[in-house]
Structure formats: structure tokens, C-alpha cells
Amino acid sequence: MISRIASFHNYQSVSNDLMRQQVKLQDNQDQLATGKRVLTAGDDPVSSIYIQNFRQQDKQLDQYIDSITLARNRQTRAEIAVDDAEKLVDSAKRKTMEMINGSLSDDDRTAHRQDLKGLFDNFMNLVNAKDESGNFLFSGTQSSKQPFYRDSALNVRYAGDSYHRTAQVAPAVEVQTSDPGDQVFMEIKNPFGDYQPEYDLNSGSLLLLAQAKNTNNADNSDYAVSFSVDSGGQTTYELTQNGSVVSAGVYDPQNGVQWGTLSLSFEGEMLDGDKIVLERQDTFNVFDAFKKGIELSHESIFNASATAELHQVTEQFSAAFKHLNKARSEVGTRLTTLDRQEGMHKDFKLVLNRSLGTMEDLDYSTAVIDMNENMLALQASQQAFAKTKDLSLFNYI
DSSP, X not given: OOOOOOHHHHHHHHHHHHHHHHHHHHHHHHHHHHTBSOOSTTTOHHHHHHHHHHHHHHHHHHHHHHHHHHHHHHHHHHHHHHHHHHHHHHHHHHHHHHHHOTTOOHHHHHHHHHHHHHHHHHHHHHHTOBOTTSOBTTBTTOTTSOOEEEOTTOOEEEXXXXXXXXXXXXXXXXXXXXXXXXXXXXXXXXXXXXEEEEEEOOTTOOOEEEEEEESOTTXXXXXXXXXXXXXXXXXXXXXXXXXXXXXXXXXXXXXXXXXXXXXXXXXXXXXXXXXXXXXXXXXXXXXXXXXXXXXXXXXXXXXXXXXXHHHHHHHHHHHHHHHHHHHHHHHHHHHHHHHHHHHHHHHHHHHHHHHHHHHHXXXXXXXXXXHHHHHHHHHHHHHHHHHHHTOOGGGGO
């Protein structure tokens, strides 16, 4: 029996081989043009999975780096604002100290008052500062709302909230990117302890409150200390709680005034009839210090009570300076964290790109050899195809 071989079968077989060689050559040319070994998942399924994972991680790192850049810009602007606020507070402290000088004339005090008002105006501009996107720096999470408002009586109120915003700069790392203005400028630790003094002194008195501590946090009573000097020159005190006398005796400068959980210490020289009223206050805000300093500048240099309160304002400005310095240090710590995290991301990107290169990048020498081999194979297929398509029985009849 003679088997019959169709010429169409030969034609189709050689044609398919020709197409396969053309596809291989085209793949070689695409690889050389792009410099990539893996162009589709079919080129290397295992490497393709790793390449996809590497690219996803690389994009995520880019997102974290963009987030770090935005956070750094905002924190840098906040650091500059707090630093400028420090300088203004320090200048205000110096102006207040100069007003304590008894040799100043009324015109001198007026000049100092104008300077203090100018410092207060500049300070208000700083606390309402914005970042490069037009968001307020010290409004908490309400960045579109102006945080501080001042009325004609120089009273300042806060319109923001007490929360802060954060930015995720790594899978498990969040960095604070804002500070609520009430915590930065209005919740400053009282330099005198737990009470703010109100002075009622005789002319020539140099009495000042040094410290007023009360370990009983639930005690919100108002206290007052009055001093008397007898004919023998001995100084006595009388301590009242909410208007009622609770302690009295000879004043001992070494121990101050001690009663229950209350501990008071004083400095300077007191006169007969001097009195200090103590109101419970753990914190104060720097705006009140500006306001009080401006108000006291209208008082006579011979007013001992006003002079003592100027000392109080000076201590408040000093405490505000330390508080702002601490706030600026915290911002600096966040900036350091951002820089360190950005460096880690960039290092990891280098590792990823190196690993991605080993999986994806083309070995040009190998690719050129493969292309030459495929070109030879293609040429052979083309010659075979040319001969096959001309095959016919009529050639042998």
C-alpha cells in the first residue's frame, strides 16, 4: 500500500516554522531595543512575579518619600516660625526688664510700650503663619481655620483644636506633622509653681513671690499672705484660705510659709502691710504676658505693685522662651526622623533596583548571540519555505 503525502501538509509545516523564527527574532530585537530580558510574563513566569513585586514596593517607597517631602516642608516652616517666636519673646522679656528700671522717664516707658506693642503684633503674625500650601501651621487638624484672634482689648482666643496631624512615612511609622497652637503658646508651665501672684505692696517694697507649691491638686482655694512688721522689727505673716485665717506666726525666710500641702517662698524685702493674693493656675499663655506688660507700662515707676508684676511678666516671658525652645527641639527631632527614614527608603530602593536588574535587565552579549542564531534559523526557514511552495507533481511529469 502506498501512503499519500499531501503537499499542503509540507507547505503548512514550513510556514509555521518560518513564523516561529520570525517571532523569536522579533523578541530578540525588542529585548535589545528596551534593554529588558523579561518583557511579558511568558518570557519568564517566575522572574515576572518577582519583578512585579519589586515594582510595587518601589512605587510604595516613592509614595513614602513624597509624604516625607511634604511633612518636611511643613515642619521646616513650623520650626522657622517657632524660632522667630522665641526671638520675639526674648526681646519682649528684655523690654519688660528695662521697664523695671526706676531711672526711666515717662517718655522712656512710652517708647518701651510702643516697642512691646510692635513685638506683640509681629508675634500674632507668626502664630497665624501658613505653610507653602496656604494651610495654617498652628490650627491643629483644622488647617483651613485661622487659629488666633485678638480683640481691641488685646485678649487672644484660640479657634483651632487640640489635635495634631500625622503622616505615614513607613509601613509602621507615623510622624507628627503639626502642633496645636494652644499647646505651643497657651499651655506654658507656670514659673511660680501652682499659683499666680497678685501684688498689693506699699511704696518702696521689694517683695516678690519665688515659688508657690501645693501637692494637693484638688485644692482650688484662693490664698492670701499678709505681712506685718512690729516695733521690734520682727516680721510676721498671716495666711488666709478663701478669706479665713488658717495660719499665722513669725516669718522665717529660710522656711517660708508652710501650711498643710501648701508651701510658699518669697524673695526681696517686705514692708509692713504688704500682701500677695494667690490664685490657682498651673499654666499661663504668652499672649496674656504681652497684654499685661503693655498694661503695666502705663503705671508709675514708683508703683511697687506694678513693678513686682513686671517682674512676674519677665518670669513668664522667660518660661515661654524655654517652652518654645522645647517645642522647636521636638520639631527638630521629627525632622531628624524624616531624614533618617528617607535615607532608609533610598537605600532600600537601591537594593530593589539592583535585584530588579538581575531579574529583568538584558545580557547584551547573550542576546546578540541568540539573535544571530535566530537570524540564521530564519534564513534557513525562508529558503525551505521557498523550495516547499514550488513543489508540484507537475515538475516530475
